[in-house]
Amino acid sequence: MQWLKDQGVEYEGVQAMGAGEATWHIYKGMGQAVLHDALQPQAQKLGVELLTSTTAITLHQATDGAITGVTIQSAATNETQVINTAAAILATGGYLNNPDMMQKLTHYDTRRLIPVSSGKGTGDGLRLAWQAGAQQYGTGMAMLFGGYLKDPSEPFFKYMASQMETAAGQQPLLWLNEHGERFVDEAVVYNFSYAGNALYTQNQVFSILDQGVINKMAQDGNFMGLGVYVRRGEKMTKLQAEIDAAVAANKPFIFKANTIEALATKMHLPVDQITHSIQTYNQYCDNGQDDDFGKNPEYLVKVSQGPFYGFELNVGAFCTMGGLKVTTNNEVLDTTGQPITGLYAAGNDAAGLTGDTYGPNMPGTCVGYAFYSGRNSGRHAAQYTHQQSIVSH
Template identity: 75%
Template sequence: MTLTKYNAYDIVVAGTGAAGVSAALEAAQNGAKVLLLEKGRSTGGSTNYTEGLFAVDSYLQKEQGIKVSGTDVLNEEVEYSKYKADSRIWRKYVDDSANTVKWLKDQGVKYEGVQAMGAGEATWHIYEGMGDAVIHKALLPQAEKLGVEVLKSTAATELRKDDNGKITAIQIENQATKETQTIATKAVILATGGYLNNSDMMEELTSYDTSRLIPVSCGKGTGDGLRMAWNVGAQKYSTGMAMLFGGYLKDPDEPSFKYMASHMETAAGQQPLLWVNENGERFVNEEVVYNFSYAGNALYTQNKVYSILDQAVIDRMINKGNFMGLGVYVRRGEKLTKLQDELNDAVKENKPYIFKADSLSELASKMHIPEDKFKQTIEQYNNFCAVGVDGDFGKDPQYLVKVEKGPFYGFELNVGAFCTMGGLHISTKNEVLDNHGQAISGLYAAGNDASGLTGDTYGPNMPGTCVGYAFYSGRNSAKNAVAYIKQN
């Protein structure tokens, strides 16, 4: 018995997120016989939860009169990465980004429009129905129409090369039966989504305290593609980066992604209001939430962080709207109409991240932080609010909101993370490179398995660059893999 219809394919793609499905479809559109592997029981990976992709000079931006310079984007992102990003990769990605938006539209993707996130540029092309609709209503149906064979619950486990160093086969395994099969192929595209969900790799390859890190993803990014590539001589390159996104509530009883649409999560973790550490001290300009990667870094400078809200600011966010949203799950300025009910339920259920008290002294006691220092911090902060000048860190006066009306709430903030990016050194053709910088013939990496887009943090000023790169790099990998096959 075999797992697949055929014993040989032109191209095998591992992973069914944006990068993998785009690669499979693009390869099939160029005449290749393609096998698409998904180790889980459902397709789409973390792309299912994405809201939109990056592009400059797209037809949608032109319709809205939005002008963003591609060269300015490139320079800003490379500088933001401290020149750890590859300018050549960014150049090609930026130049093809408008075409990617159009290509997706041609496959049936529908868009809501273009917007910015936080203080960033309007490069975020929001698609209808989230990434789930992009994958399952557009790209996968198109791929299957063209004959792409999709195998779920089937993992890629090992790459094979010949004596000349060319990829010749891949071993796959059914996750239920553990049956294996070796598939002959001239090219493999790795699009397995990074390693955020592999605790051992996170401990080894990053500096983050993983006990405080909350992966908000599909849960399948366990480094499979990286390990397979490293085992055949790929260079281990540019590891250590995770896409942090600031304060997040840790609930041991619920899947982490559930809180993405929570009004309580938005109020507690995403507002530029008041944070204190385990000593009851304020430690940063809370406007850092407008750059979610920086916000994650700021939270990690302290052993513990608590977000402090009083009833007055809660009422303000319910009746007038929040200061800062959470992507398109909870939009900026949206009235948090579910907030009070969510707070009441969390307190009633004694959730470990929330503390409610009628006085500041009682709140400090419940959070186990020094009462005197905490009350001193609140008094000083309220004085800053009264005069409209942040004497500590220079926060914009519009975010100086007094903490004075009980009941008072404290929220222990952990650090949310969407994904890792990097691990394999690639060329501008998305070829995987060995330790000498030479391409491993027939091996390509796309999306979060590939390096070249970031440094040690993600650049949120250009929202949508991660999933946008996944779509682009999947297609780029496929185009170059098809060209390679035709030559060999």
């Protein structure tokens, strides 16, 4: 954290995520400010050349496996060039955005996962390393974070800042599954991992909001935010307009009706079961006690004032974890557990500090490891190449 600050990164605070520890350092200006306003100018001052729209397509190795070069290719012209180098660092962000790898390496039904990343985690670095003899290690897990709206007409990350997304997918209110039944204490939203995994156990999940709770969140604020995009307790003054626009546009994730029975019909769910579930839930709200799942009475809010809204929830995912086994110097290990000389991996390509799992109560761990492992890889790669230059002379 201090090293980043020394490079010009500014922090606006440290916060928790839901019920987790306050370990997430929030940057002023977010990633744009960190990468392009602070780190990029520092790198360019040191003579670093940055290539965009360029792919690394091959790692070159000596007979003993040591790295000797990289072939790169221009996305614009398909022209290739070999860069001679004794060291290469892989930092390509995992494989969440590669459907084939997700199907082969994970157990998820990818039709239900909504990646909210930049779209560039296509597994390039992992494939290069595996082709070079690296050990495949720690794959199979995506970082789930809870309910998310699927809108094929928009980039998925766009909804991160939407009050409607936060109201539909991140509140400890009422969820019903494909049978019209409750299945969990909805306050799991206070832990992203719990929420994502709870949602994934069902074939379908719908979040049910009535006009009363929409008005309440507009006037008094939400129960739970969505990271730094929509703050916890924020007054949802844009919520009604966003909902109205989604209904008017016939978005596939939203359903509106003046009665519960009509809402159930629009969602193609059993009317009798939904009616029973909501009547039972409302009784728990009146009694101040959730006899099914023990939800905190603070979050027992009746579904009673029309119009009523149903939101189909898919499961949001930030990234994958792991793929390459590394040493504490971030050297990539081969299938026998020996370092591939000159090859390093950082961030979500490396099963390092975070392994194949994200600590749900320690927000910021993933980005913290990304910065640490990137710098650690760079330092050790520089030491190694310096030693090689001394030997060659």
